[in-house]
Amino acid sequence: MLFCPRCHKLFHDDGEVCPYDGTDLIPPPDPRMGAKVGSYLLLDVLGRGGMGKVYKAEHVFIGRTFAVKVLHPKFKDYREYVERFLFEARAAAKIQHPNIVQITDFGYTDDAIPFFVMEYMEGEELVDLIDKASPLPVYRAVNILTQVASALAACHDEHIVHQDLKPENIFLVKKQGRRQLVHLQDDPQRPYKLEYEDTYDQVKILDFGVAHLARIKTEDTIAGTPEYMAPEQARGVIGDFRSDIYSLGVIFYEMLTG
Template sequence: MFLAHSDELGFNELCVIKRLGSGGDAATEGEAARARRALPLSHESLVSVMDIGVESDQVFTTMEFIEGRDLRDVLVACASKEAALPIEAGLYIGIQLCKGLRLLHEGGRFEALRRVVDPANVLLSFDGDVKLGMARTRDPDRVGGLQRDYTGLPYLSPEELAEEPLDGQCDIFSLGMLLWDVLVGQPLHTGIVGRAPALEAALQAATLRPSAYNPDLDDELDTLVMRALAPKPADRQANVEELRADLASALVSREPSFDGASVADLLSQIYGDEVVHARHESRRLLARAEQVSKAGKAATIEVERQQAALTLGADTEMDLTSIDTEAISDDEIASDNLAGQTIGHRYRIQRRIGEGGMGAVYLAKHIDIGRQVAVKVLHAAYSNDTELVKRFRQEARAAAEIGHPNIIEVTDFGTTVDGRVYFVMEYLAGEDLAQVMAETRRLPIDRSLQITLQICEALHAAHEAGIVHRDLKPENVFLIEKDGRPDFVKILDFGVAINLETVRRGDA
């Protein structure tokens, strides 16, 4: 795996690139298929897969970079200080993992989306996030077989060790073993080598009370953990949501205010200067990557500056809200149709689905992963208009910088071979609020409040990022169904948004 840098949208971001292997290899194809299935998943408790592609016949996947430590490292660090994680920290970690596992278990997708639940695959960021990584237990080319180098045997359920059919219950057992670790301060089993000894230990796990090893634990937590470790799946919690509710009840009775910020404080106490050093190193890497990137783009930037000076004059300012977008003719729009073409070497344009004064929106498919996306392309007639290109890039960058579930997700930015700029967004199936209001006339109060609350959350995230939308209206509020939830809000069109930091510097 490699630590990498991405600046497609003009802002710095570290990511992790994992080389899966050569194209055509069965094991590589299995891993690639697994990564494709994970691409649409977006959850605060799951490490995100951002992209998958092929370069020089090598298949790779790109994942988000988590600046922090895995839970195994945290537990070892605590043991070295002869200390244990606070009980409330263990409960909070369990709650967050249950939230992510719930998404993986929905819709009968368990085996396809399975991720390992053991301390080495649980990541704690220095900002307090808890995320389940992408590690797996099974080789894609060995049906029913564990990875040859898998070291997490003590966390596997009896049914997995016995090679029986699996469902979400095996994750409940694994989470029970993990909870034992964090609540007791030591592993339940150590030194296990081989499937048979691991199976014997797993079948005996529920006979040991955690409070016998940590007297600060009460009967409620004993019952919760031992039930999760029941040898028979039917005797465990019915699902991860029930386990989450049990953990939440226990946390509320102990420390209801414990949250992600508390995790961040805890890691700062455990690692001290290491946290400061890690953040400094990330900033250094980002700065270095930006220098390298800028060096490669210096000539292009200088040409753009010269064009802007010739077109507008060195001291000219333009009001982006008053740009004339009606000058393009119908004939020029008709000749702008990209249906059937491939842009950016990986987006196959299928059909035009929207039209505006500045550009068109197309339905497209990512060639490598088969994912449907929406591609917004600036009209060819405006490709040489420096200010409009700047505004177009600003729209993509503003949405991408915010990174909130209720903001349209922008994933890529580029230029076609004939010089037209474009950016790639998630494809949304639904209708805008203006259409809903026209059809319904008056929305019920509870529905209106639900929609308004999401709009407020999205705008709060934008304002926290220093971005003001400036064009919020029903047409730019899109409603979709997500994970069975209707009226999930997506805020669109950041074309006239402003970045307050840029304004303060006098750059806009």
């Protein structure tokens, strides 16, 4: 297999340039690109994290695009990391909510490394939106806030605490507008105007890698991101539902202030 660094398409070894844009083809930058795991052909790397990589993939039978997360090979022999990876998949799959990424499949690669399959989404992380557009308009920040809060309520109903809520773990998918917005004006004859929004942000919460069951208590373990973790988490006490709400408050403040 060869890879086009411009359009990110894979090609069989029967040419030197990309037929779409003329870019010189190179070997895939990741050894798993072009490989098949289960019924999924891995096409490109979407992201990297501390525990593994997320690939854009295609189901070889139905042709649908998915995202596949594969545990890093260096963790395959460490029970703690494998169990955490499995819990991430089970936690997200257990919670059926429109604002939580959907898990659709699970399996093992030929070299016995676990992976799970998620819905494929196009959009951006909240951290990128904050970096380029903060402070956000209040109506947009509130729209994101309410969706995250609804998703957290569903998690907490299942006794699952996310424990690492941050803008990097909140994904925004552009959807066609559905509401009318009220804009205040200085004109006393027309103090406000109504207009339909072009698009709105549908929230998807990602990465349950450090989530836990609320009934399981663990001390002396710091999990999360310092800028967003609740004080008790920083002291090494495992967080509960309130810790997620604290993190959401920090995120809301950041959306409004930058």
